[in-house]
Amino acid sequence: MTDRNAALADPDRILKGFSALVTLTGIYPSGHPLVREKLREVHDGLQHHLKSQPSVELDVIRGVVHLNGIASDTRTDGYGLSIDSLHVHAGVRAEEIGTVADFLSRAKIDPQGEPVRAQLARRGVEHVSVGRLVPLDTRWRSRQWPDRPEQILDPDYEESLALAQHAFDQLSSDRVLDIRAVGDLVRLLMFRVVASHAALAQILTVKQYENLTYVHSVNVAVLSLLIGRQIGLDEETLPVLVEAAVLHDVGKTRIPLDLVKKPGALDKRERKMMEAHPVLGAELLMQVDGLRPATALVALEHHRTVLGGGYPDIGDGVIPHVLSQIVSVADIYEAVTGARSYQVPTPPERACLLLARLAGTKLNASLVKAFVSAISFFPIGSLVRTSREELGVVIRTNPHDPLHPVLQLVDEQVRCALGQVDTAIRSEDGAYDRHVVETVASAVSAPDIARFVSSAA
Ligand SMILES: [Fe+2]
Numbered sequence: 252m253t254d255r256n257a258a259l260a261d262p263d264r265i266l267k268g269f270s271a272l273v274t275l276t277g278i279y280p281s282g283h284p285l286v287r288e289k290l291r292e293v294h295d296g297l298q299h300h301l302k303s304q305p306s307v308e309l310d311v312i313r314g315v316v317h318l319n320g321i322a323s324d325t326r327t328d329g330y331g332l333s334i335d336s337l338h339v340h341a342g343v344r345a346e347e348i349g350t351v352a353d354f355l356s357r358a359k360i361d362p363q364g365e366p367v368r369a370q371l372a373r374r375g376v377e378h379v380s381v382g383r384l385v386p387l388d389t390r391w392r393s394r395q396w397p398d399r400p401e402q403i404l405d406p407d408y409e410e411s412l413a414l415a416q417h418a419f420d421q422l423s424s425d426r427v428l429d430i431r432a433v434g435d436l437v438r439l440l441m442f443r444v445v446a447s448h449a450a451l452a453q454i455l456t457v458k459q460y461e462n463l464t465y466v467h468s469v470n471v472a473v474l475s476l477l478i479g480r481q482i483g484l485d486e487e488t489l490p491v492l493v494e495a496a497v498l499h500d501v502g503k504t505r506i507p508l509d510l511v512k513k514p515g516a517l518d519k520r521e522r523k524m525m526e527a528h529p530v531l532g533a534e535l536l537m538q539v540d541g542l543r544p545a546t547a548l549v550a551l552e553h554h555r556t557v558l559g560g561g562y563p564d565i566g567d568g569v570i571p572h573v574l575s576q577i578v579s580v581a582d583i584y585e586a587v588t589g590a591r592s593y594q595v596p597t598p599p600e601r602a603c604l605l606l607a608r609l610a611g612t613k614l615n616a617s618l619v620k621a622f623v624s625a626i627s628f629f630p631i632g633s634l635v636r637t638s639r640e641e642l643g644v645v646i647r648t649n650p651h652d653p654l655h656p657v658l659q660l661v662d663e664q665v666r667c668a669l670g671q672v673d674t675a676i677r678s679e680d681g682a683y684d685r686h687v688v689e690t691v692a693s694a695v696s697a698p699d700i701a702r703f704v705s706s707a708a
Contacts, residue, residue: 260299262309262318263325268293269352270332276349277356290352294345306340308520320520336382343378351379407443408450408469411436415465415497423504430541437493440469445476452633452690455599455626456588464503464511467585472496474581474626478618481625488574494542495549496578502532502550526562529554549575553582556613576615580606580622583614600654629656629687632700634665637674637685644703649675655683659703668703 272289279286300307300318310317311332316325333355339348354371368380404412418432444450454470475496479489503511506528510521517525532550536542552575555561559568571579584606587597597605603623610616629635633645635658642665643658655675659668677683 260296262323263316263327265293265296265307266309266311266316266327266332266337268296269337269348272348272352273332273355276352281349281353286349290345290349294343294348297339297343297348301339301341301343304341306338309337309339310520310524311335317520317523320518320523322523334381336380338380338382340378347376347379350374350376351381355381405444405447405450405453407439407447408453411439411444411469412466414439415469419465419468419501419504422501428498428501428535428539428542430539433494433497433542436469436497437472437490440472440493440497441476441490445473448631448633449690451477451626452629452635454585456690464500467589468497468500470585470589471499471578471581474585474622475577477625478577478580478622481621482577482618491543491545492574492577495546495574496581498532498536498542498546499550499553499578499582500528500532501535502528502530505531505535526554530563545572545574548572549578551575553578555579557615558612561613573615576618580614580618583609584622598654626653629654629690631656632704634691634700635687636689636691637672638688639685641669641672641685642691643672644700646671646704649673654687656687658687661703665700668706 268289272286272293275283275286275289297307304319306319308317308319310320311327314326316323316327351371354374354376367382371379371381414432414436418429418436421427421429421432451473454473472493476489476493479492484492506524510517510524513521529551533547536547536550549572551563551565552571554563555565555569555571555575557570557576557579559566559570584602587602587605588599589596606614606619606622610619629645629648631645631648635643635645635656637643637658641658641660642663643660644665645656646659647657649655649657652675655673657671657673657675660670660672661668672685674683674685674687
């Protein structure tokens with residue numbers, strides 16, 4: 252490539268040229284030499300790439316120009332363009348680029364209106380698409396949450412979800428993190444939710460509803476807290492851990508929701524964008540006054556491995572802070588036990604096996620051990636439903652089989668005892684007779700349930 256061609260092919264220069272083309276198109280009549288010259292320059296730049304690849308994808312993500320998903324050294328304020336992405340496919344004609352520039356210079360883009368792609372197609376554009384990154388995820392509200400849990404949630408847990416939702420909501424709409432809501436949430440999680448058997452059971456078992464980021468964040472915070480307590484972190488450090496865990500994934504609010512929720516595997520470019528969330532989150536958190544310094548650090552490091560790999564690349568062998576290591580364990584457990592639009596949740600026992608497999612390479616083995624010993628899936632006193640549709644109160648846990656407790660079966664009103672069953676019993680073929688399939692929140696007060704537990708004892 253000659254120097255001139257290399258300069259033309261520079262992604263930054265193409266975008267800059269395209270921006271100038273949009274401006275010139277808005278000012279001069281069509282066919283003006285200045286417009287023609289700029290159009291030729293942009294088209295030539297694109298053709299250099301299209302000779303060797305089927306498409307050129309130019310994206311500006313947080314001010315960094317990306318060419319086909321790879322970040323360049325160039326930062327930009329967007330060149331005044333109203334778009335963040337310009338994707339051009341082989342076969343593109345110069346007129347199509349001119350049409351897109353004309354469209355952008357004149358059209359008022361209505362996000363609720365006809366899709367831009369359709370509007371461009373009507374104008375004969377087949378090889379160019381433009382896009383705007385949704386700057387923030389605005390679908391946090393549970394009313395818009397189609398798969399929200401139908402079961403009654405523990406009231407403290409529900410309140411914590413509402414607080415988290417509020418904090419994320421405000422971050423989305425006003426770009427301001429409500430530090431008081433975060434403080435209230437941390438206290439609620441530390442003093443109430445973690446002490447509630449029903450809440451813990453609801454967090455530990457599989458979640459059949461779409462696991463949106465704020466729910467995931469609350470759950471990861473509670474699970475991190477269990478690990479932190481198990482390893483004996485002191486009372487000053489625990490709130491630091493919980494705050495960091497609540498906010499570890501806020502960078503995802505800077506990534507288009509469609510990508511965050513995309514079913515199936517991500518391509519290289521999408522993966523790059525998703526993998527930007529730790530850096531985006533850390534940047535965002537560093538700008539918030541009143542947060543502890545560890546919070547941004549954990550957001551940055553929570554996908555780094557205990558051997559110093561993972562992402563983002565902050566230098567080979569850089570070992571994450573212990574608080575980041577704790578959040579990593581909780582994060583993976585929570586992610587795999589939660590439902591995704593494309594993935595059924597992994598049952599708790601399989602999730603624990605997965606953690607064990609990752610221990611030593613990706614995760615800190617001692618922390619995995621601490622997590623598994625800290626959790627009791629069905630604490631004594633939980634009200635649960637079995638695979639045979641029976642309702643029961645957990646009266647004893649089996650230390651070697653924590654997922655199969657001993658139950659006092661009760662009637663639907665939780666008034667009469669109907670006999671005890673040990674769910675760890677297997678039939679001759681080795682299969683369990685019954686499983687606990689869900690934890691049930693009920694209007695029955697704790698003392699009433701305690702009566703079953705104490706009479707069974
Ligand atoms: Fe994450």
